[in-house]
Amino acid sequence: MIERHLAKLRARDDISAEEEEAIRWAVADYREYPSRKTIIPAEQELTFSTLLLSGMLARFKDLRSGGRQITELHVAGDFADLHSFTLKRLDHAVETLGPCKVALVPHDRLREITVRYPHLTRVYWFTTNLDAAIHREWVFSLGQRRAQQRMAQLFCEMHIKLSLVGLVENGSYDLPLTQEELGQVLGLTSVHVNRTLQLLREQGTVEFRSGRVTIFDVEQLRHSAEFDPSYLYLEKRPR
Amino acid sequence: MIERHLAKLRARDDISAEEEEAIRWAVADYREYPSRKTIIPAEQELTFSTLLLSGMLARFKDLRSGGRQITELHVAGDFADLHSFTLKRLDHAVETLGPCKVALVPHDRLREITVRYPHLTRVYWFTTNLDAAIHREWVFSLGQRRAQQRMAQLFCEMHIKLSLVGLVENGSYDLPLTQEELGQVLGLTSVHVNRTLQLLREQGTVEFRSGRVTIFDVEQLRHSAEFDPSYLYLEKRPR
């Protein structure tokens, strides 16, 4: 069940058999959720972290006056809230974007890992730092890129994240978002998302239809977004 | 020299005398830099992290086609790049916003801390997760708030961060940025920054002049930005 998670970790560093065993030991329970369900409310005291096994999750923050911003999209193999281990509560909520299976990892087992497995601790620390790097890229994107580039950048990012866990079939992958929600990721209205999607479609580089992205020309797409994957830290090295 | 750093840590959790000793041991060297100098270039292999003792630092990313986005502002007591310990290189650069004094902490000493001081490790892990929470708030702000709210939110955030290390004098603090750079933080042009500053000034809630922010009405300012400091995790509790 946690194979995708291990694949993600092993793409960045070696994980020993003993460490793998520790990870398996840390999982206390499994759970399934239906689509569009808030599985972690903001500000709530948490005693375990949630590891996504299949499906997709969104972290989001709401403005009292109506707006919603999605701050990260999680794919199978990601910890949705490993950071809740040190934060104890979250400044955002997490909801499912489709049916999801998750594994629950109690914080006291994570604490045990920090005591007994320093290297594994550093690897997990790395993964939260990777989330932060993705946040920075989104800050960059929202601040400096216009709608078209912004959307292209997102499609490139998801393409790589999903590739790592084997969920891309020749340039095509599931992204179970409505245009409204895509707008909540990109800081755009659904109307403008619709118009921007049409432009990209006409250019023939990428298409988004009924929750599925199809990239026709990766090079062109990356070029148009000035996409540089270095912030995804794809190289494997000792942490 | 590292008193401000300890103050910041101790605002969120207890740090024992032994842990304090470990932190002092971890500092290998001190350095000073002039204003407007890039002290950590992007993508470079790093073997130590930089702890800011005095002055202010900015993390930023450049777009090939010209734009620059500042992704975080660091104040005295912050580690500017503790995340480089696990990332090994950074996806952004760091520059001084005025004369700065820093302490250098070699990564191998941080590694030693992860082996010998699990609790201190969790505290440091927490601080990088706090950086990520600040990134999320910026993503939220750039995506959902308009210029005026966005600027108000930034002034509120810096007010709190600087308060924690005693650098606010009745609602007034140094923010050594030009309006151009403030625009690079907020995703706005310098022209619009100027006009937005005038609006805020006319409303009498806050003023920004020659690198210094003066807040006349904190409540009003927070209200106008829908500012909620929960993302700064100001409560002290065991990590």
Added chain:
DNA sequence: CGATTTTTTGAACGTGCTCAATTACAGTGG
């Protein structure tokens, strides 16, 4: 004091938003 940077102002423009209506689509029950 002169040189340079920063702030400020004006005017035209454009990207993206708002509001509102229409069309397409998916799921449901008869």
Added chain:
DNA sequence: CCACTGTAATTGAGCACGTTCAAAAAATCG
């Protein structure tokens, strides 16, 4: 199988926030 319902996608028109370009005024620094 089709009408019915609700959600999602699409289109249009007008508007506003923020940009661009350019110039002037003010502040800062040797």
